[in-house]
Amino acid sequence: PMRPEAYIDLGYDYNEHRLFPLAEAAYLKGLSVASDDGRLHYMLAVTYNLQGKITLAREQYRFAIASEEPIVVHAAQADMALLPPQ
DSSP states (O other): OOSHHHHHHHHHHHHHTTOHHHHHHHHHHHHHHOTTOHHHHHHHHHHHHHTTOHHHHHHHHHHHHTSSOHHHHHHHHHHHHTSOOO
16 A cells, blocks of 8 residues: 555554554554654554553654654653653
């Protein structure tokens, strides 16, 4: 698919079933189609965070915060504030 929504939905479903490697793969594939999609960066950050991959999560939250989608920016800022200090 060439639309990021398909990858967002697929990754979300994998996350819900705690299939994190599959969720990561879906989001990364989505980013190969839409590298500036803040939602994909945010959801990938959430996936990394759920696995304890804090450094990777922080990096993806930063990309999400740089997006032009206010809801994504707000959610990423809120989640990033909860991460342990570097």
